[in-house]
Amino acid sequence: MQKIEILIIGTNEPIVKTIARLIDKKDQWHAATAFSLNDALEHCYAKAYHLILIGAGIDDRQEEVLKLHLEKLQQDTPVVKHYGGGSGLLYAEIYQAIGK
């Protein structure tokens, strides 16, 4: 069964890695990490993701640039702001975004 591929973007590396670890605990999910907008764009040009989480340090302007590139790539990937930095809200954010 294909895993749900989730890209997390944020400039706080330890927190981004923590979120990725929490996502990878779920058998049906897989996380990739990006620590800058350019890093995230490279990921998006390489493959399509089911969900992109915007973490700390990425501002609204960078989020808009990312969405413009997704549009150009004809990817309708949901882009969701992540809050909280840990497991508290993470799973609900993902369930809501993927329609569970």
Add this chain to the structure above:
Amino acid sequence: MAQTVLHPANTRGAADHGWLKSFHSFSFAGYYNPERIHFGALRVLNDDFVTGGMGFGEHPHDNMEIISIPLEGELQHKDSMGNVATIKAGEIQVMSAGTGIYHSEYNSDPNHPAKFLQIWVFPNQRNVAPRYDQINIDKDTRNEFIQILSPNADDAGVWIYQDAWFNLANFDKSTSRTYTLNKKENGVYVFVLSGRLEVNGQPLAIRDGLGIWDTDSFEVKAAENAEFLLMEVPMKF
């Protein structure tokens, strides 16, 4: 006309990790209920019980206003900004997690449990510099609303990055007061800590929650001696 949502205490999510027992008014960690995600900007209301000597190891937070209100016992807090503090009943602690913070919280008393409310409010600004504060709150005044949190650094209580106002209250039986919202586009989540209340005639028992919005004010009456928390938050944010 005022709209309301009632969350009886026994409909909350529950988690039992042995050393930590927690009741979640809204979806949190392993508890997911799509009907209970948030009340406006109020995202988390956890009613936590921490066994003596146990606690939360170092863990991260970002972009969230995190408020802790101890009800019994005490917790020792350490964070990546260098703060080391003990917070106990009668105090309130606030952290703006912003760009990221690590912290730990332990019940430093091996012989007594700690009970506290952990409350998370969505911030109105992302990526702010992290900050921490802790103050005493007035637990002596009775039959009045005591402001413990606001958006203003120079107002009573702690402050957060959100147009939110929290009040604690300790009412004697039959005391009735009108709560007037600071902003009419806000809503208020009422949470009963002890005793029984009526809010606009709606009975509430211990640990029941009631959200109320689309109103400028509402009546709170103590059906018996009651302590409760009013959390006024933006409904759109």
